[in-house]
Amino acid sequence: MRKSANIVTAASAVALLMGALSIAPQTVKAEEQDMVKLGKAVAEDRKKGNCFTCHDYAGASLAGNIGPTLVAMQARFPDKAKLRAQIYDATKANPNTVMPPFGKNEVLSAKEIDAIVEWVYTL
Secondary structure (H helix, E strand, O other): OOHHHHHHHHHHHHHHHHHHHHHHHHHHHHHHHHHHOOOOOOOOHOOOOHHHHHHOOOOOOOOOOOOOOOOOHHHHHOOOHHHHHHHHOOOHHHOOOOOOOOOOOOOOOOHHHHHHHHHHHOO
């Protein structure tokens, strides 16, 4: 009887773990989608990122052409940390850039920069 109780307990534990694992990706996916939406909103906010003033990207209205087009961003920045650093303070990589140092000058919060990175990675 004791052996079958251990098997039932082990089976219950495995079922619980499998159930938790099946929910986790959906939760993470929803959080990522929320960050992407926030990133796009911040990027298009004229008082925040205002990215379309300089950059063209899919869906941009009256986009600028001062900065590079935002396409294939995962290929161009395989390391998200480098993309984040570029948005935070582009002057570190290029002292002559016209891109504002959004993080260094506290135009954007850390969360807003992270959200923009997530959004840009979808382009």
